[in-house]
Amino acid sequence: MLDTPAAAVPTLSLADQARDPDAFAAALGGSFERFGFAIVADHGVPQPLIDHAWAQTEALFALPEDEKRRYHVSGGGGARGYTPFKTEIAKDARHVDLKEFWHVGRELAAGHRYAGEMAPNIWPDRPKGFRDTFIELFAAFDRAGDRLLSAIARHLGLAPDWFDPAVKDGNSVLRLLHYPPIPADAEGVRAGAHEDINLITLLLGAEEAGLELLDRATGQWLAVKPPQGAMVVNVGDMLQRLTNHVLPSTTHRVVNPPPERRGHSRYSMPFFLHPAPDFLIETLPQTITAENPNRYPEPITANGYLHQRLVEIGLIKA
Incomplete structure (x- = not known):
């Protein structure tokens, strides 16, 4: 677990998209088809904003624990605000994850038609400026996500703006993750083997060792090691379902560090890019072939699918 070989996930530059959008789309799509993951540099999220967000996180x-717990909504499925340590569990796992987290969602105008499905944000009294920082960071992730979805659409033979109406006012979530120091004999791992629920995940903070993907070709766990400042992007189950597994959602985990690092915290910031709650996840016709028949003949709304999965990972009680 501590000497896992590195995955050969290519590092792409999002700056190349403007010069040759077709080539960038092919490279991104190829990486997704092989690994379910890609590494993206020059992603456009400003480094000073990222640095400030780390400090605020x-x-x-x-x-203090009692102060953080004031922002926990019992029965809220962790949709917004604070979720305490040892709450979430990977599907079919034996032990809960060794992490705590905070969720920031999209700010909706009063009376918005999705207000019933998307909870309002919860903002802490401190640190000072937290709300402004993470509204700005959420918007920056949103812009990067739109550019990546445009490339995915090209790769699938769709119009470059195909995803725009799907994700307009989408139920995306920015998760601030803290993996506290752990004892040598801790049960479980920081994040058990799982797949993400959403369309794509954009992750900052993977430079600290621990993130691993399960290589479908070999059955071997491989370490994901992005260069400093690059973003790790992976396919989620909604996109896998939409594309009939042409773009696969790859199992991944965050393993515990070697003994000399267990006294240190680990932080990361995944942005789970979701479509709008009423978006219908229906298999794209061009992904259905004789060799790859439709695995999902019954479509489902994004909100319906999300609810199913939150029950499975213990954030909502059935």
């Missing part, structure tokens, strides 16, 4: 999780 560390300050947030350093707050």
